[in-house]
Amino acid sequence: MAGPGSTRERVTGQEASRGGSVRLDDVAVRFRTKKKDVTALRDVSLDxxxxxxxxxVGPSGCGKSTLLKLVAGLLKPSSGDVRLREEPVTGPRHDIGYVFQRAALLEWRSARRNILLQAEMRRMPADRARERTAELxxxxxxxxFEDAYPHELSGGMQQRVALCRALLHEPPVLLMDEPFGALDALTREQLNIELNRIWRETRTTVLLVTHSIAEAAYLANRIVVMTDRPGTIAEVIDVDLPDERDYATTMARPEFARATGRIRDLLGAASAAD
Structure with a gap:
């Protein structure tokens, strides 16, 4: 667990041997409105x-989604450096997957054809796209449910389709912005379990923005806790749990309690619900 106020977590040992996937160095983002200048992020460094x-995780408005947009190349930092797999991020990246809170499926396309939309946009070979879609x-x-239309699918199934679409081109980095926030508790739990399994099978690098402390601790290797705006990193917490995680057993483990307790301490949320 990094010390309070730490803004950088360097990769060592086995992780370093795999090479860096995402790196932010002293990143700041400032916006100018009609009335004033707003600093959304400052001094953010992360490997x-x-x-x-x-x-x-962090308070609403602290810049969590802004951080994902920086990695995706949808937003340029006001200062600092953003790299994806050692390459400077200078514009929109096509080698990432992105999952949003809303599935944003096309109502006139079936589940399969919504997934294949990614292949059409990227001009993937048709045979490989169909094979990959079947795998996902x-x-x-x-x-x-391959031929079901969005209105025939539950919210959880729609998000599964969105996840398949994001993974179709086998991106090395998957960005997820509150993908399960609008779902009921049981569906969210089921998708957390599915996401853990999919991550273990694909070993895609994942950056997940979430307001759920329990979700963060169940899914992540590490948790970045951000401060209120202007957002910076308060602490990076190591989650000392095995990669394969049974849901009920994980929730009862002392390592899970330590991680969630520390997050609540940092956010001042000891009495708040997830």
């Missing part, structure tokens, strides 16, 4: 190893 799962449908438990 994420290849194949690592990192969750980002099986992996996410959508078998039998």
């Amino acid at each position: 994420v190893a290849e194949g690592e799962f990192v969750a980002i 449908i099986a992996m996410t438990g959508l078998t039998g």
